[in-house]
Amino acid sequence: MRSYTPAGNHKNFVSLALSFVVLVLLPFSVAAQEQYNPPPPPPAPTATPPPAQTPTQAPAPPLDPKQLDNLVARVALYPDPLLAQVLSASTYWNEIPDAADWANEHSNLHGDALADAIRQDNVQWDPSVIALLPFPSVLNMMAQDSNWTEQLGNAVLSQRADVMDAVQRQRNLAYKYGYLRTNPYDSVEDSNGDVEILPVNPAYIYVPTYDPYVVFGPARPGIGIAIRFGPAVVVGGAFAPWGWAHPYFGWGAHAWFFDDVPWGRTWVNRGYYAHPYEHGWHHGPGPRVERHDIHRGRR
Numbered sequence: 001m002r003s004y005t006p007a008g009n010h011k012n013f014v015s016l017a018l019s020f021v022v023l024v025l026l027p028f029s030v031a032a033q034e035q036y037n038p039p040p041p042p043p044a045p046t047a048t049p050p051p052a053q054t055p056t057q058a059p060a061p062p063l064d065p066k067q068l069d070n071l072v073a074r075v076a077l078y079p080d081p082l083l084a085q086v087l088s089a090s091t092y093w094n095e096i097p098d099a100a101d102w103a104n105e106h107s108n109l110h111g112d113a114l115a116d117a118i119r120q121d122n123v124q125w126d127p128s129v130i131a132l133l134p135f136p137s138v139l140n141m142m143a144q145d146s147n148w149t150e151q152l153g154n155a156v157l158s159q160r161a162d163v164m165d166a167v168q169r170q171r172n173l174a175y176k177y178g179y180l181r182t183n184p185y186d187s188v189e190d191s192n193g194d195v196e197i198l199p200v201n202p203a204y205i206y207v208p209t210y211d212p213y214v215v216f217g218p219a220r221p222g223i224g225i226a227i228r229f230g231p232a233v234v235v236g237g238a239f240a241p242w243g244w245a246h247p248y249f250g251w252g253a254h255a256w257f258f259d260d261v262p263w264g265r266t267w268v269n270r271g272y273y274a275h276p277y278e279h280g281w282h283h284g285p286g287p288r289v290e291r292h293d294i295h296r297g298r299r
Helices: 006-035 065-072 080-090 093-105 111-120 136-144 146-158 160-176 237-242
Strands: 186-191 194-199 208-210 227-229 248-250 255-258
Touching: 065 146, 065 160, 080 093, 080 136, 080 146, 080 194, 080 248, 080 255, 093 136, 093 146, 111 237, 136 146, 146 160, 160 194
Parallel strands: none
Antiparallel strands: 186 194, 208 227, 248 255
């Protein structure tokens, strides 16, 4: 006969009690797991629609060689450095009238004094336009015939190679008929069939004036000096920030260069292109200010 031990009964009681608790609580645990429904995830962030794209304006219809010859005739005999600046600036035709007014109002300033005035007045134009401020007569011509300037600018943006070829055709005609020759101001050189017009002194630019109907055709009786030159315009180191350090053409490559970098504005990138001038000057935030006595030059 098994003897009665209180300790054994106590252990059995504890074991039975724990089993009872597990049996009672287990259904609730399973039910809780089965009934748990996690909340739905948050909605995806609202996507910001991209800004509406402005339809790209198509360039003007391309010009044929004869049209391009007529277009470039009035500037084809400019010395290469000045021509490079004119072609570049024409693509900013909307800035030309204001720049021409400023150049006329400051036509009494030259050299370093003019360069200082450009900085002090915080002018806001593209460097290629600023580069022409020492040449009021050139800016006046471009401003007074804004349709021509815009047409030239459009052609430069979309037909650069064709524009350069037209310049060469006109130069070859002027050379053929004896009007374009080396002179005290410019050296006329043949470079692999391309006619270069290079200043004798790169810091001294002389603007030629001529009648395209005369210089691009056979010599006529009674025609005297067909190409005349204005006074020297000095564009020394003070004008380096605006592309006057060493502008030149690579005629065979259909390119021109400022600070040894080809100028690359086209119809496609015209809205954001900025030439990387080595000596670049960046104007402050607008507006332009006037810090000088205004001289009313003649237009």
